[in-house]
Amino acid sequence: MKMSVKDKITATVIFILSIAGYIKAGEYEMGGASTFPKAIFMGSMVLSVALFLAAQFDFYKEEKKENINIKRIGIIIGITIMYFVLIDIAGYFIVTPLFLFSLSLILGYKNKKILFLYPLLFSAFLYLVFRSFLNVPLPMGILS
C-alpha cells in the first residue's frame, strides 16, 4: 500500500477519534478540567486534516515504504497476547518457559540443547531477581 493511502486512512481514523474524544471531554466541564483535553482534540482534528491534504497533494518528499510481514507478525503478537492472558491464570512459572520455548521454536531456532535450557534458566533467573532482590511477587496462578 502506498504511504499516501496509509496516511489518508490514518488521518480519517484520527479525525473520527478526535471528534469522539472532544464530545467525551465535554463531560468534564467542572473547574476547567475539559479545556485542555478539548484543545488537544481540536488540534488533532486540524492535524488529521493537514495529514490528509498533505497526502492528497503529495506535499512531502517520498518516504520509505514499510511493509508488514502479516503472517509472522500475527503469530508473534498472538503468542504474546496468549502469554499475557495465561500468566494470570496459570502463573509466571509455568507460562514463561513455555512462551520462550515456543516463540524461539516458531522463529526457527534449531539448537535443541539451548532451546530447552534457556527458557528454564532465564525464567528462574528473572524470578529470583524479582522475588528476592526486588521483593516483587510475580503472579503464581495455580501454583499459589
Add this chain to the structure above:
Amino acid sequence: MWGSLFAAFSTIFSFYGIFLMIFGVAGGITIGAMPGLSATMGVALLIPITFAMEPAYGLILLGSIYIGAIYGGSISAILIRVPGTPASVATTLDGYPMTINGEADKALKISITSSVTGGVISALALLFISPPLAKIALEFGPSEYFWVALFGLSIIVTLSADNPIKGFISAALGLFVGVIGMDPLVGTSRFTFGNVNLQSGVQVIVLLIGLYSIPQVLETLESGELNKGISVMKRDKLISPKEIFAEIKEIWPTYLRSGILGTLIGIIPGAGANIASYVGYNEGKRWSKHPEKYGTGYSEGIAASEAANNGVTGGSLIPLLTLGVPGNGVTAVLIGGLLIQGLNPGPRLFAQNADIVYSFMGAILIGNFIMLVLGYYGANLFVNVVKIPTAILGPIIIVLSIVGSYAIQNSLFDSGLMLAFGLIGYLMRKLNIDSAPAVLALILGPMAESNVRRALLMGAGNPIVLFKGLINWVLIIMIAGSMGFAFYTFYRDRKAASAEK
C-alpha cells in the same frame, strides 16, 4: 555545593555504589553494543530493577547504564559496521575501515578514550552549571513553567520528525495519554471509563517500555535472518598504551572540541546524541589538518563522533534536573524513574534532595572512569553479545517488558497497557510516525496544563498573566524561533526534493 558533593561521595564510593556503577556501566555497554537495543530501551527495561532501591542508588545505576549504553554502540559500529545505537552511526564511517585495515584495537581504544573525555567534560558541566541554573529556575512561576513546557514540546516535535505534521500527531497522542486519570486541580476523573486502574493516570514507564521495546522487537523478528548470530572480525594488531597516548597527543583538540560540542547539543532539548555525533564528526573534519583522511579509517574521525555523543549524556541531564524538562528519550525514561521514586525533577530537587541529586551527578562523573577501565580492557568481550541470535533475544525482551511493567505497581493491567502501546508504537513505525514526541509530550503535557491553569487562577482568569515579565517573553521568542526554524528547514527540504524530481 561542595558540602553536598562531598556528602554524595560517601554514597558513590560505598561498596554498593561502586558495585552498581560497575554493573550499570557493564550492562549499559552490553545493551549499547547490541544492534537494535537503544540506550532508551535499555534504561526503560532495567528501570524496574531500581524500584526497590534507595533513590540515590537507583539513580546511580540508571546514570551508569545511560553512559555505558551511549558508548557501547561504538563497539559494534567499529567491529561489525552495525551501529549498536543510532548515536554511533557516524562512528562506522572511520571505525569499520580501521577494522578492515587491521587496526580494530586502536579504533576501540580511541573510541573509549574519546567517549570518556566527552563524558567527563559533560559531567563537569552538569556539576557546575546545574546548581546556579536551578537557582534561576527557582524564580520561575507557573506561567514561566507553562512556556518552558511548550518550548520543550515545540522543539522536540519539530526536531525529531522529518515530517512536522506526523511529529505533532505523535505529540498529540502523548498529550492525550497525559490527561487520562484524575485532573490535577479539581480531581475530576478524565477518560478512565470507570476503570480504577486508570484513576492515577498512565505510568510514564508503561508507555515508554511499550513504545520503545515492543515495536523494535517486532520489527527485528519480522525481518528474517533470525537464528544467525553476526560473525565478528578478529582484531589483529594490538596497540600499547604508549602508542595510544602518542595518538591522542596528535588529535587531542578533537577530543575537547567534540566533547564541548556534545555537551552544548545535549543541553538543547530535542537534539541529542544522534545529532551530536554527526555535528562532532563534521566539525572535526572541518577543523582537521587532514580532512581528506576522514572516512578512510582515520582515528580522529572516531574521536570526533564518539566524544560528541558521550558529551550529550551530562548535557542532557542539565534541563532535566534544573527544569524537569526531558531533552531526549533516555532522559524521559529517567524522569519516569525519578517520579516512581517520589522525586519531582526540577529546581526544588536541589534544595530538598541535594544528597540524591549530587550522588546522581557524581556517579555520572565517576562512572566515566569506570567505563574507561571496562571499555579499554573489555571492548572485545562486549562485542560477543551481537552473537546472541534474535530468535532468543526477542522473546527474552518481550518477557522483560511484560514482567517489568507489571513490577511498577504489581499490576497486570499495566502489562496489558504496555502491550497495547507496543502495538500502537509498531503501527506508528510502519506509518513513519516518530514515537519520541509522544513520550516527551506525556511528561510535558501535564506540566503545561497544571501550570497554565494555576497561572490563570492566580491571575483571576486573565490570560495577560502569561505574558508578564521578561522571562516569559524570552521563552515565547524561543518557541517562535524554534518553530520558525523547523518549518523553514521542512520547506527548504521540500523545495530541494521537488527540484530533484
